[in-house]
Amino acid sequence: MKTNVKENAFINWLKKPDGTTLLFVIAVILLNLVSAHAYKRWDITSPRSYSLSKASREVVKTVEKPLSVQVFFAKNLQAPYSSVYQYVQDILGEYKNASNSNFSYVFYDMDKKENQNLARNYGLNQIQIREVKNNEVGFKNVYMGLVVTYADQIEVLDGITSSDGLEYKITTTMSNIIASTNDLSSLNGAVTLTLYKSENLSGLNIQGYDKLSSDVENAVASLNKKYRGRIEFSEVNPPSEDVSSLHEKYGVPVVPLKDNSNGSTMNGTLALVLESGSSYRTLPFTIGQSIDLFRGQIIYVLQGADSLEEDLDASIQSLASNVTVIAYITGHGELASGDSENGAGTFSELLQERYTLKNVNLKEEDIPLGVETVIINGPKEEFTDEELYKLDQFVLKGGSLMLLADPFNMVQTQYYPQYIPVQTGLEKLLGKWGITLNHEYIMDEECAVSYDNRTGRQNKSYYIPLVQKYTLNQKNPVSKNLGYVGFIIPGSVDASEAQKISGEKVSVLASSSEKSWAMKDNIMLNPQMITPPEDKKSEHSLDIAVLVEGNFESAFDSKPVTDSSDEENKTTEFGESHLSHSVSSGKVMVIATSYITGPDAAQQFFQNTLMFLENAVDYMNGASDLCTMRTKGLSVNTLKTTTGGFVNFVKYFNEIGLALLVAVAGLIVLLVRKNRREKIRLFYNPNDEREVRK
Secondary structure, rough: OOOHHHHHHHHHHHHHHHHHHHHHHHHHHHHHHHHHHOOOOOOOOOOOOOOOHHHHHHHHHHOOOOEEEEEEEEOOOOHHHHHHHHHHHHHHHHHHOOOOOOOOEEEEOOHHHHHHHHHHHHHOEEEEEEEOOOEEEEEEEEEEEEEEEEOOEEEEEEEOOOOOHHEEEEEEEEHHHHHHOOOOOOOOOOOEEEEEEOHHHHOOOOOOOOOOOHHHHHHHHHHHHHHOOOEEEEEEEEHHHHHHHHHHHOOOOOEEOOOOOOOOEEEEEEEEEEEOOOOOEEEEEEEEEEEOOOOOOOOOOEEOOOOOHHHHHHHHHHHHOOOOEEEEEEEOOOOOOOOOOOOOHHHHHHHHEEEEEEEEEOOOOOOOOOOOEEEOOOOOOOOOHHHHHHHHHHHHHEEEEEEEEEOOEEEEEOOEEEEEEEOHHHHHHHHOOOOOOEEEEEEEEEEEEOOOOOOOOOEEEEEEEEEEHEOOOOOOOOOOOOEEEEEOOOEEEEEOOOHOOOOEEEEEEEEOOEOOOEEEOOOOOOOHHHHEEEEOHOOOOEEEEEEEEOOEOOOOOOOOOOOOOOEEEEEEEEOOOOEEEEHHHHHHEEEEOOOOHHHHHOHHHHHHHHHOOOOOOOHHHOOHHHHHOOOOOOOOOOOOOOOOOOHHHHHHHHHHHHHEEEEEEOOOOHHHHHHHHHHHHHHHHHOOOOOOOO
C-alpha cells in the first residue's frame, strides 16, 4: 500500500507545473543525445556541393592504418574566410561519419604559441589577409592550412583561402599518401592472377613452355612478400571451345591447331590475366622464332620469363596506383609534353598530381602494359597502318583514346600564315567509328572580348568561342557544373554517324552557340578583319568536343603485314590476336583543338577550360567521381549574353531592382490589409459614427 501511495504522489506531482517542466527538460536532453549520434542531412543543391562524394567515402572507409588530418586554421575570421573555416569543419565531419575507426581529425587553437610553432615545423606559412576593424582597413597574418599524416608520410595543404575544390584536394591528397605507403590500398579484395595455358600447345615444342608454370609461381611468391599475400594464383587449361569466349572477354590470343586424330581444328591459348573487381590486365606471351640451320626446321622460344616478375608488378601497380601512367603519343608533330613555351607543358603540369605522361613512339614500341588512356595532342603528320592498328586494337580491348586535333596546320611564311588541312590517317579509325573531323574553324559571336585602353572599344575574338552552360552537356561529369568553357581556335567534329551505330553511345560535351559559323576558305584570324555573316540563317551551332563510348568495330580486317629485315630471327605476338570488335567497352573522345593545352591556356581566363581538360582525363581513366568533386560549387546560372543592353539591365536590376521590388511588394501588402480592414468594418458596422468623412 505504501508503494501505491508513493506512486500516486509522484504522479500527482508530475501533473503540477513543476513536474511538467522537469519532464520537458529531460525530453530535450534525451532528444539532443539521440540526434548527436543519429541525424539526417539533405543536400538540395544541384551539384551536391555539401555532400561527400562516393570517391571520398571509399577512401576513408577502406583506410587500413591510422590517418589523421590536423587543422591549423585561425578562428573568428571575417568574411569570406569565415565561411571557409566553417566548410572545413563541415567537410571533415562528413569524412568522419563515412570513415572507419582509422580516420581522425583535430583542430588546433592557433592563438597558442606552441601550435604556431608546430605549424611552422610542418612547413605551413602564414597568409596575409585583409580585414576591416573599427571602420579601418588593416592586414592580418593567419594560418590557413591542413596537414595529412599516414604511417610515416606527411602531406601539407597550405593557403586554403577558398572552399572551391577543397574536397577534391583533400581526397586526392589522402589517396596519394595512402598509395605511397600501401600499393594495393585502392583495390577491393584480393588480386587474382590466372594462367591460361592450353595443354594442346605442348606439341609445338616451345622452349620454356614446360617450366612456365613454375616461373609464374615463383614470380607470384616473390610479389606476395611485397603485397602481403593478396595475389591469388591459379592455372587453367581451357577447353578448345572456351578459347573463343576468353578471347572475346579478355583479348587473349587464339592459336588454331590441327587435331591429328581426326583432322579437325582446335584452339589453344597462352596468356596471363590479372583481375581486380571489374578491372583486368592481359599479358600475352611473346614467342621468338628462328630457324635451325642443321635440322632445317622452325624453333619457337618463349621469351620474357626473365622479366615476368617486373611485368606483373607493373600491371598490378597500374590496377592499384592512384598515379596512373598515360601514353602520350609522339612522332607526328604533336605538341611536346615537356615544353611550356611552345608545347603542352601547361597541360602536363596540370595532370602531374595524379598522372604521369609517358612519351610513346608507336613506330618503335607498343602501348605499354597497364596503360588505360592514350592521348594524341595536335598531330600534324601521317600515322602508318601499323601505328593505327595498335591504336585500333587498344580501343577494342577497352582502352580510352583522347584526341585533340586541329583542322589546319598553321605555317608562318614571310608575309602571312598559311593554313594547310591536316591529314594524319586517324580519319580511317574515326570514320569507322562514325566520327568526322571537319576542315574548318568555328567563329562565334559569343566569344572572348578584349578592350582597347586607348579607344575603349571592344574587340571580339570570334575564334575563341565561349561555350556557355546551356551548350555544355549538363549530364556528363566532364562538363557538368561548369559555367562556361573557352576554346581556342577550335574546329568542328561530327559524330552523327556514330549515333546510328549499334553499341555506341554518343555524348556531345561542348557546342558553339547558335550565333556561330564555319570558316573554311580564305582563312584570316585577325580579329579586326573578321565580321559575322550578314545572312544570319547561315549561323548555327557546331560541335567542338564529343565522347563516344561502347563497343567498336575494328577498322582493319587483319593485322597489317610489315616488312622485316630479319626473317630468320624475329619476335611476334603468340597466336592470332586480331580483334574484329570490342572485347570490353572503350572510350573515344575527340576535341577539335589542341591550343587549349598550350601556353595560351595558362591565362586566368581559361581556368574553366583547364578544369574541363582535367575532368576529361579523369573520366577517360574511369575516375568520373573526381570530375564532380572538382567542380562542386562552381555551377552558376550564367547569362547567355555577355555584352549589350540586356547585361546592363541585369546589372542595375541586381543593384537597385530587388530593393524596389521589396518596397513595391510592401506597399501592395499595406494596401491589401487596409482594404481588408475596410471590408470588415463595412460588413459588421457600416454606420459607425466615429468614421471621419470628408
